[in-house]
Amino acid sequence: MTKKNLLKFNLDDLKKEFKGNNIKGFRAKQVFNWIYRNGIIEFPKMSNLPQDLINKLTKNYEIADLNLNKKLIAKDGTQKYLWKTKDDNLLESVFLPYEEENRYSICVSSQIGCSIGCKFCATGLDGLTRDLTVSEIIEQILKIQIDISKENFGNPKITNIVFMGMGEPFLNYDNVMKAVSILNDKKGFNIGMRKITISTSGIIEKIKTLAEKNQQIGLAISLNAPNDQLRNKLMPINKKYNLDRLMEAVNYYIRKTNRRVTFEYVLMKGINDKEIHAEQLIALLKNKLVHVNLIPANPVPELDIKRPKSNVAQYFKKRLEDNNISATIRVEKGTNIKAACGQLRASYQNGG
Numbered sequence: 001m002t003k004k005n006l007l008k009f010n011l012d013d014l015k016k017e018f019k020g021n022n023i024k025g026f027r028a029k030q031v032f033n034w035i036y037r038n039g040i041i042e043f044p045k046m047s048n049l050p051q052d053l054i055n056k057l058t059k060n061y062e063i064a065d066l067n068l069n070k071k072l073i074a075k076d077g078t079q080k081y082l083w084k085t086k087d088d089n090l091l092e093s094v095f096l097p098y099e100e101e102n103r104y105s106i107c108v109s110s111q112i113g114c115s116i117g118c119k120f121c122a123t124g125l126d127g128l129t130r131d132l133t134v135s136e137i138i139e140q141i142l143k144i145q146i147d148i149s150k151e152n153f154g155n156p157k158i159t160n161i162v163f164m165g166m167g168e169p170f171l172n173y174d175n176v177m178k179a180v181s182i183l184n185d186k187k188g189f190n191i192g193m194r195k196i197t198i199s200t201s202g203i204i205e206k207i208k209t210l211a212e213k214n215q216q217i218g219l220a221i222s223l224n225a226p227n228d229q230l231r232n233k234l235m236p237i238n239k240k241y242n243l244d245r246l247m248e249a250v251n252y253y254i255r256k257t258n259r260r261v262t263f264e265y266v267l268m269k270g271i272n273d274k275e276i277h278a279e280q281l282i283a284l285l286k287n288k289l290v291h292v293n294l295i296p297a298n299p300v301p302e303l304d305i306k307r308p309k310s311n312v313a314q315y316f317k318k319r320l321e322d323n324n325i326s327a328t329i330r331v332e333k334g335t336n337i338k339a340a341c342g343q344l345r346a347s348y349q350n351g352g
Contacts, residue, residue: 003060005062006062006063007135008133014032015028021056035063037154041063065139066085067083069084079094079095079147083140090112091112093106106158109132110163110167111131111132111166111167111168113128114167116201121300132167134179159195163198171203194218198220199264201222201237202235207252214257216257221250221261230272261289261290264293265293267296267308268297273312278315
């Protein structure tokens with residue numbers, strides 16, 4: 001018999017699940033509390049449960065699918081986790097501490113591999129293997145929270161979640177949104193919707209669906225090119241959802257939610273970092289409720305991606321701000337531990 005993973009349930013669903021298995025509703029609250037308030041993922045350690053219930057839970061349910069395969073810690077405190085799934089696939093997540101701001105983020109994966117095929121991303125080198133389940137998404141966060149807390153679960157507390165790891169979150173929309181509901185649950189991780197960001201390459205139907213839900217979730221668009229010709233080369237998804245269609249969906253999202261949209265722009269030497277690109281970016285985004293996150297590329301040898309000259313990001317930032325477009329340069333973290341999406345997995349699979 002296949003055991004059900006409890007991490008796929010929010011509290012209401014867990015109550016229903018337990019009720020269907022003749023377990024009283026208040027036990028669901030207790031188990032939920034053990035998992036999300038205490039970081040306990042082994043039934044025998046849930047000390048206020050009777051032994052017969054522990055036996056029943058152990059027989060029918062589990063709380064873990066992922067095994068830690070490798071962990072790397074960067075000089076700046078960034079931690080990268082390589083997980084192995086039950087079916088022997090590898091996925092990554094990254095813990096990003098910003099202690100001075102009391103902000104502790106996790107970059108979460110939503111798929112094993114990716115079908116989008118962006119030319120600068122190591123994740124898509126082998127294509128898409130499969131979607132992650134709800135429990136596999138949640139477990140990344142739970143296991144990292146347990147790891148960084150040591151003896152004092154929840155300290156420091158994970159404050160922000162970004163779906164910017166492996167995969168296209170909007171191509172695993174239902175599982176991602178169910179995971180978001182568990183992250184947001186006051187009895188679960190209790191992470192506010194405004195502290196959760198989903199990054200997409202531009203799946204416009206789901207951008208509109210998210211707009212209609214209007215749940216205050218952050219939306220980030222992986223842009224990386226300011227014209228269709230270049231974006232078609234860098235991101236083949238642009239051939240299906242070109243910039244006109246993408247910007248129409250973004251405008252719809254802004255109208256519906258009145259929330260600012262972040263555009264991620266990975267600066268790659270000699271590819272999208274020239275003055276003409278800065279001017280085209282300004283023309284595309286001017287007079288819109290947007291923010292641009294400029295990201296100097298993490299070198300990816302397999303893809304011949306190089307970091308731009310050090311003054312390029314500053315030039316782009318100044319040109320954008322001169323045109324009243326909010327912009328930041330992403331603080332680099334974890335460069336020395338292959339922190340870009342898919343890099344650790346790719347190097348591990350290649351014997352690195």
